[in-house]
Amino acid sequence: MEHFEGRVAVVTGGAGGIGRAMGEAFGHEGMRVVLADVQAEPLDATVAELRADGLDVIGVVTDVSSYESVESLRDRTLEAFGGVHVLCNNAGIGAGAEGRMWGHDLMDWNWAIAVNLMGVVHGINAFVPAMLEGGDEGHVVNTSSGNGGISPLPGSPQYAVTKAGVVTLTECLYGQLQDEGAPIGASVLFPGPHMLRTGLFESWRSRPDRYAKTRPRVSPYTTVEDLEEQMAAAGITVSFTPVEEVAERVVAGIRSGDFWIHPASERSDDQLRARTESILTRSNPSYLRAVPG
Ligand SMILES: NC(=O)c1ccc[n+]([C@@H]2O[C@H](COP(=O)([O-])OP(=O)(O)OC[C@H]3O[C@@H](n4cnc5c(N)ncnc54)[C@H](O)[C@@H]3O)[C@@H](O)[C@H]2O)c1
Known part of the structure; x- marks a missing residue:
């Protein structure tokens, strides 16, 4: 997708972090932006x-689950802006499980x-049906993670499994859009x-009540500092x-139609190589790490 000016971007998990930064970047490209998040207060702020800052932005409280x-x-987006061109499925959570997975x-x-x-x-x-119907060029960006998307950290199976799934489903989406000859691209993002x-x-x-833990955590949640x-x-x-x-x-990845929005990193490439090598040589995993890095 080459033209951003005047087009419409929807970003989930847009109240903060990467989602907010994407919304801001799209806004500075002259796009009309819909930020969606389950947390109303930070979204409003x-x-x-x-x-x-002069950006054309609306917020819609949304629970992507x-x-x-x-x-x-989608209906609010079409009502407000009449179309949609970029969709960033970015909302994500760390489940905060503790201990061994068989006790999760x-x-x-x-x-x-x-x-x-x-x-x-x-x-x-x-x-996607609304994007196809609109007939314009467009793009879907799904946020994965090196944890799962490249190789899993065994300590966080829920995160790793779901982020691996995001890679596979985006590959399937890309393949189907190509088969259709649709003017819509797809990318997987590794922040x-x-x-x-x-x-x-x-x-x-x-975390909404309907997914509340059935028993309280024993240890405090891990922080960035931990x-x-x-x-x-x-x-x-x-x-x-x-x-x-x-x-x-x-923004650059959408513009050049890159499927893998994956920054060059020797560490990440080594992990991917080690995992692929393990599969190809039928050797047991020796690449699994306890912490990111
Ligand atoms: N921070 C990292 O180091 C990192 C690394 C790799 C991938 N990611 C991924 O990047 C994406 C953005 O995360 P972030 O790092 O900016 O964290 P963040 O917590 O700052 O942002 C995630 C946003 O998603 C929202 N959200 C959570 N559940 C939701 C729901 N059900 N519906 C709608 N919104 C919901 C949260 O309220 C939050 O504003 C996530 O998918 C995350 O897994 C982050």
């Missing part, structure tokens, strides 16, 4: 700030699958190359990637 809610988001609360699985995986499916089902200091470690804030400590203890240099850098890469 973000929309007010971006509008004060509910198809009806994503359908309403099934609600942690249900919540992660509902938001990280079904949230993307809901976005595709609700928006990075380093971790991002966002609200992801406070995902519990956006993770920094663990990485430093494992001898890994801790660096963070600014969200603005990821957003710039998304």
